[in-house]
Amino acid sequence: MSQFLQVLLSGLATGSIYALVAVGFTLVWQAAQTVNFAQGEFVMVPAFFVLVGTHVVGLPLWLALALALVVSVVLIGALFKKLVVEPILPSGGISLIIATMALGILLKESAKEFYGAEAQPFPAMFPTDPINIFGAVVSMQDILNLIISLGVVVLLTLFLNRTRTGRSMQAAAQNPAVAEILGVNVKRMVMYTFLINAALAALASFLITPVYLAKFSNGETLGLIAFIAAIVGGFNQIRGALVGGLLIGVLDNITATYITAEYRAALPLVLLIIVILVRPQGIMGTSEGRTV
């Protein structure tokens, strides 16, 4: 029982970070009706900003994290929206999807070029000491990762539902034409969405890189798993992305522990196929509309 709890908590911790990235997929889908295939690289890059801050500039970790967050929000939030999404979106969603694939390759190869192909150690933000929860031994880092990720998703949901700005963002996503005639600044709301996505990606990066180490190729796996998590949960619902992320994290751990570690990479794909066959809109998704 304690082993199961251990596997469960550890899976939830990883899954909650997948959920952060999956929420980003959902947000960008709502704002621009496109899939950002550079999302995985958006999670890979902020870790390198931190390493540049700590190793090259010599900043303390907290300052490097703060600066990396700001730089990420500017580069993969505002500039991504201004330089990639805005000019290409009028040409159609497919063009933008291809552009994000190209951007992903550019970011990956740039990281490799500037920082090397070797995995770089990344400082942990939290102590990794094991703690005992009802007999399950899990690391403090896992528990804090879980708490922070879930806390951020809950805060984001509260922001979107309980504030006027959040509801304006929902209006801009669900019915931009109506939002405009009501006086909502649709462009600004869409920009907010991209900034939030960048901040989520940076946070996911800071939480997961101490476990995975900083490597130029981290985005490939992470992006794919989060994309599947968003589809499994329901691409048009934040809570769907959350459920999808947690589900994949937990199932991955359970499979690796109790069945086989050999095929764990196939699990998300199997889950994806099942969900598409049984419930194409995803576990929590709705088939009729766009929702933030």
Added chain:
Amino acid sequence: MLEVKDLHGGYGKITILNGISFSIPKASITTVIGPNGAGKSTVFKAIFGLLHIDSGQILLEGRDVTRQTPRQMIAHGVTYVPQGRNVVPQLSVYHNLELGGIASPDQAKVRQRIEAVMDQFPMLREFRNRKAIELSGGQQKQLEVARSLLLDPKLILIDEPSIGLSPNLVQEVFATLQRLRDQGVTILMVEQNAKAALAMSDYGLVLELGQTRMHDQAAKLLADPRVGQLFLGGHVENAALAGAD
């Protein structure tokens, strides 16, 4: 109240409005009718700043508001209710109403207005926490009309309010518009249901091929055989009636 002078414009290079002119007085209902492609909805979008204007002028209470943005038009006291369903589907009825006042700097006043509007439309109070998409078509249209009142508008542009509504609900929406007119609001309405709309309006405006063909008291237009002819696919030969208000 509203004066449109020789308006030309359209969608990109496609010109729809070919010199529309008319004026409407304060606290009145004017119904715009005309065959498909006449430019009825387009002129609303042009007034509200949603599409390109090549030339011409729009005056609101004497002030030039040509080529203003929707946000600026809202600030001038103009609201627009487009045709079709225009709710934010996943937000509650209350939050849809709140969005109607999003442009206001005084949110306390908006909350008071929401209460006042829900008094006018008791159905909205009953369903205030329900998602807008869960309302019937008629209820959604009432929500849209109610939402357009949140900023205490001087002028409401309402496009095809009767589409998809049962005859009873159409009468309800029309009665609401008449009540607003009696409260001093000016209403410019596009309506396919020409007879019913003219019967409850003060003035009528007939558009054809992006031009004003007739503009007169609604009762006179209703009695004019040429209006029927126009809707049967004919053309009004005597364009001299244009602008005869």
